[in-house]
Amino acid sequence: MVPLVVDWLIPNQTCDDAKKNATTYMCQENSNCTDAENGNGYQCHCLKGFQGNPYLQNGCQDIDECMILQPCVGICTNLPGTYNCSCPKGSRGDGKKDGNGCTPTKRFRSMDIVLVSVSISFLLVLLGVSWLYWGLRERKISRRREKFFLENGGRLMLQKILSEHEGSIESARIFTDEELKKATDHYHESRILGQGGHGTVYRGILADNTVVAIKKAKILDRSQVEEFINELIILSQINHRNVVKLIGCCFETEVPLLVYEFVTNGTLSDHIHKCGHESTLSWRARLRIAGETAGALSYLHSDASAQILHRDIKSTNILLDENYTAKVADFGASRLVPLDGTQLTTLVQGTLGYLDPEYLRSSQLTEKSDVYSFGVVLAELLTGLRALSFERAENERNLSLYFASAIKGGRLFEIINPMVLNEGNPEEIMKVAMLANQCLTVKGEDRPTMKEVAMELEGLMRVMDRHPWLNRSSDLEEAEHFLGERSSKCDGILRSNASGNDDSIRNQVPFEIESGR
Numbered sequence: 001m002v003p004l005v006v007d008w009l010i011p012n013q014t015c016d017d018a019k020k021n022a023t024t025y026m027c028q029e030n031s032n033c034t035d036a037e038n039g040n041g042y043q044c045h046c047l048k049g050f051q052g053n054p055y056l057q058n059g060c061q062d063i064d065e066c067m068i069l070q071p072c073v074g075i076c077t078n079l080p081g082t083y084n085c086s087c088p089k090g091s092r093g094d095g096k097k098d099g100n101g102c103t104p105t106k107r108f109r110s111m112d113i114v115l116v117s118v119s120i121s122f123l124l125v126l127l128g129v130s131w132l133y134w135g136l137r138e139r140k141i142s143r144r145r146e147k148f149f150l151e152n153g154g155r156l157m158l159q160k161i162l163s164e165h166e167g168s169i170e171s172a173r174i175f176t177d178e179e180l181k182k183a184t185d186h187y188h189e190s191r192i193l194g195q196g197g198h199g200t201v202y203r204g205i206l207a208d209n210t211v212v213a214i215k216k217a218k219i220l221d222r223s224q225v226e227e228f229i230n231e232l233i234i235l236s237q238i239n240h241r242n243v244v245k246l247i248g249c250c251f252e253t254e255v256p257l258l259v260y261e262f263v264t265n266g267t268l269s270d271h272i273h274k275c276g277h278e279s280t281l282s283w284r285a286r287l288r289i290a291g292e293t294a295g296a297l298s299y300l301h302s303d304a305s306a307q308i309l310h311r312d313i314k315s316t317n318i319l320l321d322e323n324y325t326a327k328v329a330d331f332g333a334s335r336l337v338p339l340d341g342t343q344l345t346t347l348v349q350g351t352l353g354y355l356d357p358e359y360l361r362s363s364q365l366t367e368k369s370d371v372y373s374f375g376v377v378l379a380e381l382l383t384g385l386r387a388l389s390f391e392r393a394e395n396e397r398n399l400s401l402y403f404a405s406a407i408k409g410g411r412l413f414e415i416i417n418p419m420v421l422n423e424g425n426p427e428e429i430m431k432v433a434m435l436a437n438q439c440l441t442v443k444g445e446d447r448p449t450m451k452e453v454a455m456e457l458e459g460l461m462r463v464m465d466r467h468p469w470l471n472r473s474s475d476l477e478e479a480e481h482f483l484g485e486r487s488s489k490c491d492g493i494l495r496s497n498a499s500g501n502d503d504s505i506r507n508q509v510p511f512e513i514e515s516g517r
């Protein structure tokens, strides 16, 4: 509270003069007297804690008493017989609590306005800067994605698919990096289903709870990216119950990703070569799986819109679902055959033990190379032996040679899997063995087509269904039950992972295609 200063000067007198002449001494109670400079008069001042007019009787009053008697929001002044409210400097009004009080003068309010405007502008600038920061960050991320997409041949792939196979891209869904990370728990080790020569396959659960298999290339390498794109192009054109379904892909990541339907029961190889365990695969199931695989290959060779050569048929690339239905997988090495009938000369790819010797020699790729590889799978199903095993004697290492020599030498039944011998009838086993032998003929021309193989196996299945008594055990569940006691032959290779030790030579030779002749 600012005390009222009554600035009266009594000229030509000092305080002492005034005291001598009591009538003219005007400094009242609760005040004191001070001389003006050069004896030029005196002045009265209220003492500290008092305010009012020091020249008047009862002029200087205790401030609190003043406020009690006259409640003010501003300054209370005691005048003789009355109390007055006033407003401090910088404000105006009557200063009374029950009057219009004291409001800041215009200058004070405009200061406030300036303060508020400065704060708002600061906030706006802050908002603008953050928006700019996030915008630039998002742009950087999407540029990075775009870069990976381009590096991974995403555009190349889309153009290729759109121009060559119009419409087929619609069936493949494009996933985001985030979606697949979430689905695989950030590619957690516990989600690994298997590791092939070219990538790791993870079990994923999508947001709608669909279980999928997600294949991630091992390292960013141009040829692997091309293989992934090749698989995408080929699989997006196939719709067959015995071919694994491609659900979609993701090209936002450093390495491309392919998403497939999840096939629950592992690979055919897992079921044939259960080292340390008995194979529970009945003769009937083996025959049906062979028939289904042959049917899928026959479709790829003869019924698809363009002929497709798989190029890497082997038991680890045949997956089995919960009903033991075969699903042909891994189309990374596959080839679309040109419609004009030109022959494909390629750098040799395939897996040792399954590789067609004629193709290996000539580099001429034909459908008969798949027939040869299928012949090896048939021999695997009949004998329970691996396609290639360095655990076996030198003349038995390569199954196709061993199998052919056993037939030639009349020793076929010596190498047939004991469980197959137990369940199948010899005539059937012989027929399947002869079919496998034809597929393994060195000269491609002399091998049957996949259509012929599929029809032969279908015929055998029909006979088996018509005369079940010919088989000692024909039902899968029944066989599984019985086989708990039996042992299947295992040629001694323990596998380090689900996809096994197949000696794939796909990564030893570059990916290239030359059309010619």
Ligand SMILES: Nc1ncnc2c1ncn2[C@@H]1O[C@H](COP(=O)(O)OP(=O)(O)OP(=O)(O)O)[C@@H](O)[C@H]1O
Pocket (backbone or CB within 6 Å): 193, 194, 195, 196, 197, 198, 199, 200, 201, 213, 215, 244, 260, 261, 262, 263, 264, 266, 267, 312, 316, 317, 319, 329, 330, 498, 499, 500, 504
């Ligand atoms: N759709 C799928 N559903 C369930 N498991 C799968 C699926 N696709 C692949 N797998 C599992 O992942 C493993 C690896 O598959 P991938 O095709 O990469 O390798 P591979 O065929 O064994 O070897 P390579 O690519 O060297 O020939 C398979 O052996 C199988 O166990």
